[in-house]
Amino acid sequence: MTQHVLVYFMTSLILVSAQDVKYLLKGQDIHLMPSISEQPIRFIWQHNKNDVVFFTGTEEDVPSSYKNRTTLDRVSAELTIKNATYEDSGVYLLEMNINNKPDTFHCTIEVIDKVSKPNISCEMSDTKQATLVCSTESKHPHLLKFKWSSPGKEQTGPNLTITDDHVYRCDVSNPLTNETASFTAKDCFLGKRSDALLIIILVCIFILVIVVCCVLYINHQYLKGTETQHDK
Missing domain, CATH: 2.60.40.10 (Immunoglobulins)
Known part of the structure; x- marks a missing residue:
């Protein structure tokens, strides 16, 4: 019971303090390689507190979601997960028993995408x-x-x-x-200057049209007045 509480406390502490992240591209294989001194008697790999594989000492127990995706080295406890997806990101925790003493190893993985053309x-x-x-x-x-x-x-x-x-x-x-x-x-x-130049040209044309219309109107009124005086 005491050992279980100790392992739980160590696990919680590790999860909180996990800062180092290993980045992988989507589709690559995840290789989890713990550094251990001796072959563990039994161990369990977890991903975000969910079981990935449990080794009893003689057999492996793998959940259906990881079937045909994992390769386990029973001696070194190394774990390979094939064809990583974004959902495979997170904290991987290894809980093991070496010489009847609990030990742990953790690794934080983030699966990312390639940078696309900006x-x-x-x-x-x-x-x-x-x-x-x-x-x-x-x-x-x-x-x-x-x-x-x-x-x-x-x-x-x-x-x-x-x-x-x-x-x-x-x-x-x-x-x-x-x-x-x-x-x-x-x-x-150039695009901005061209737009500004076009606006200036259009404004000038508009003003020119107004001026021409005014001149024609004034000329028309003048001729009309001249014809009226001539009739008298």
Whole structure:
């Protein structure tokens, strides 16, 4: 009873203090390799407090959800889980008995996706300043890191304020993969300037039309007045 309480206390302490995370890509195999001094008499692997495999000393007991997915080394207690899914993320705990003494081992796994090709968009503040926004789809956005680079300049974060038309590169990475995209800021400024120029041209044409109409109207009224005086 005392040993059981001790093991439970140690397990709870380990789960709370687990900080080191091992990252794996979806589809890879999970290899759990405990560092133990001697072959355990019996042991049990758990994932988020749910049983994965229990070794009695002579036989293995594997729940149906892990059937045909696990490979166990009965001597070293090493466990392999094939074709990892996102649901396989979490804390793995090994409880074992070596020379009639309880011992534990834990490992935190996080299954993540590859970084997809980033997309860069331009948001103009005015004709002289713009903000480049780098974005990408991910099931684990909290793991993404963004870095902007251009000749002689680097900046972290997904957004970058620019005032020139250089070529900018956005690097997006997670703990295992990275992707890069480039953007020519000239396209952004030219588009804005072209829009502004088009608006100016349209306004000028509108004003010119108004002026022409006014001149024609005034001329028409003048001719009408002249014809009336001539009739008299």
